[in-house]
Amino acid sequence: MPMEVHDEVSSDYQVLSRMATCDGHGENSCYFDGWKAYDEDPFHSTKNSNGVIQMGLAENQLCLELIQEWIKKNPQASICTKEGVSDFKDIANFQDYHGLQNFREAIALFMEKVRGGKVKFDPDRIVMSGGATGAQETLAFCLANPGQAFLVPTPYYPAFDRDFQWRTGVKLLPIHCDSSNNFKITKTALVNAFQDARNSRITVKGILVTNPSNPLGTVMDTKTLRTLVSFACEKRIHLICDEVFSGTVFGEPEYVSVAAILDEVSPHCDRALFHIAYSLSKDLGVPGFRVGIIYSFNDAVVRCARRMSSFGLVSTQTQRLLANMLRDDHFTTNLLAENKRRLRLQHQRFTAGLSEVGIHCLDGSAGLFCWMNLQWMLKAETVAAELELWRVIIYDVKLNISPGSSFHCSEPGWFRVCFANMDEETMDAALERIRRFVQRTASDKPRTIKSNKKRWRPSRRLSVPPEFNSSTVMSPRLISPRPPLDQTAN
Numbered sequence: 001m002p003m004e005v006h007d008e009v010s011s012d013y014q015v016l017s018r019m020a021t022c023d024g025h026g027e028n029s030c031y032f033d034g035w036k037a038y039d040e041d042p043f044h045s046t047k048n049s050n051g052v053i054q055m056g057l058a059e060n061q062l063c064l065e066l067i068q069e070w071i072k073k074n075p076q077a078s079i080c081t082k083e084g085v086s087d088f089k090d091i092a093n094f095q096d097y098h099g100l101q102n103f104r105e106a107i108a109l110f111m112e113k114v115r116g117g118k119v120k121f122d123p124d125r126i127v128m129s130g131g132a133t134g135a136q137e138t139l140a141f142c143l144a145n146p147g148q149a150f151l152v153p154t155p156y157y158p159a160f161d162r163d164f165q166w167r168t169g170v171k172l173l174p175i176h177c178d179s180s181n182n183f184k185i186t187k188t189a190l191v192n193a194f195q196d197a198r199n200s201r202i203t204v205k206g207i208l209v210t211n212p213s214n215p216l217g218t219v220m221d222t223k224t225l226r227t228l229v230s231f232a233c234e235k236r237i238h239l240i241c242d243e244v245f246s247g248t249v250f251g252e253p254e255y256v257s258v259a260a261i262l263d264e265v266s267p268h269c270d271r272a273l274f275h276i277a278y279s280l281s282k283d284l285g286v287p288g289f290r291v292g293i294i295y296s297f298n299d300a301v302v303r304c305a306r307r308m309s310s311f312g313l314v315s316t317q318t319q320r321l322l323a324n325m326l327r328d329d330h331f332t333t334n335l336l337a338e339n340k341r342r343l344r345l346q347h348q349r350f351t352a353g354l355s356e357v358g359i360h361c362l363d364g365s366a367g368l369f370c371w372m373n374l375q376w377m378l379k380a381e382t383v384a385a386e387l388e389l390w391r392v393i394i395y396d397v398k399l400n401i402s403p404g405s406s407f408h409c410s411e412p413g414w415f416r417v418c419f420a421n422m423d424e425e426t427m428d429a430a431l432e433r434i435r436r437f438v439q440r441t442a443s444d445k446p447r448t449i450k451s452n453k454k455r456w457r458p459s460r461r462l463s464v465p466p467e468f469n470s471s472t473v474m475s476p477r478l479i480s481p482r483p484p485l486d487q488t489a490n
């Protein structure tokens with residue numbers, strides 16, 4: 001009998017679930033074009049110097065060799081060495097979803113240190129998850145029913161749409177922020193978003209914020225944090241603070257965790273409404289370890305999240321290694337300080353190079369990226385024009401950066417550019433390509449977009465640190481590859 005031939009797509013819709021056939025993951029979005037372009041033609045300083053430079057990846061690769069050194073010096077920390085293998089049976093057999101006591105204590109200490117020792121964390125409230133990705137989804141499952149909503153300030157980390165909404169059926173509704181006040185959350189914007197949801201008969205269960213912000217690279221000021229905390233208390237809704245970038249603050253103002261504000265406002269506020277999502281993906285630069293943490297001040301949430309953590313436990317091998325590493329006080333103190341120092345240098349090097357060609361970024365003091373303003377390069381003040389410019393940057397300039405619309409930014413023309421996943425040579429190549437692109441664009445007809453909106457202005461000139469001599473940015477010694485614009489200009 002001849003085999004029946006199925007049309008793959010339509011048969012999938014018949015035999016699979018709604019979740020398997022829906023687009024909630026976001027992988028089919030046009031924003032993956034940049035990644036595809038990079039995957040097909042990745043830059044390498046000697047083997048493929050005309051390739052696409054990856055600046056769309058919020059990865060911290062600046063201190064990995066320090067971690068490697070520690071691992072070499074501490075072979076007993078791993079069960080896969082002759083010094084540590086005697087613990088193999090105990091560790092390989094352990095599968096309690098509370099996690100190793102040692103690990104939870106080490107994480108609590110590390111979280112305290114990252115926050116300048118100003119807050120205390122209880123190891124019994126530390127719940128494991130598969131990265132902050134898993135932490136967000138678990139919190140959504142614990143705090144809201146399908147159809148209920150969380151408010152989230154724009155622009156925000158695009159994968160929240162996947163992590164928070166896809167499998168849980170929870171909605172995210174925007175709190176619109178704009179550049180007129182450097183994208184800060186105002187009480188008015190918060191109240192409007194809450195009221196809009198009410199008008200649409202959607203129950204708001206909470207607010208989800210990221211501090212420091214991805215994609216802005218800014219730290220939330222204490223006043224805004226207090227506003228959020230009191231709004232949550234007043235409305236009896238939850239506040240989730242994603243603090244995955246807390247160890248990347250390399251400048252002023254000082255970082256303040258929501259945990260510190262709770263200490264301040266207690267007992268006027270119900271602590272059970274507050275939750276922190278954390279991970280070691282950014283601060284330590286080990287996203288492959290999948291170490292995520294849910295820290296909730298709510299006992300019921302801790303209980304439920306812990307039960308759910310069976311779906312995303314951190315392997316005991318990783319727990320053991322990290323328990324040893326993070327308990328090494330001298331090592332973590334140095335690592336955090338060096339991480340900040342290198343991030344600051346890398347940020348200053350990059351933003352100084354941009355400002356030399358007249359490109360400005362929002363004043364950032366944290367994170368692994370800059371929020372770059374290219375509004376003056378747009379043909380029109382639209383998302384379509386932003387995406388058109390973005391495609392030129394990917395395919396002609398050969399830089400994979402991320403357009404603001406992918407972060408739900410309400411103003412076209414902003415782009416997130418990552419700088420901590422590359423060495424100086426690659427950064428110099430990227431800056432050189434940008435310089436040539438700006439020169440070429442400037443010689444085209446000047447663009448003037450009519451707008452009634454208050455325009456964003458850079459707030460201060462960049463100060464270049466003594467360690468960094470800006471003349472080196474464009475020095476021929478450092479410009480290794482001949483950028484593709486050389487060819488396209490011909």
Ligand SMILES: Cc1ncc(COP(=O)(O)O)c(C=O)c1O
Nearest residue numbers: 131132133157210214279281287
């Ligand atoms: C704000 C924010 N939250 C969560 C995550 C996910 O982190 P993880 O690798 O720990 O899942 C990211 C990753 O970029 C992020 O930027």
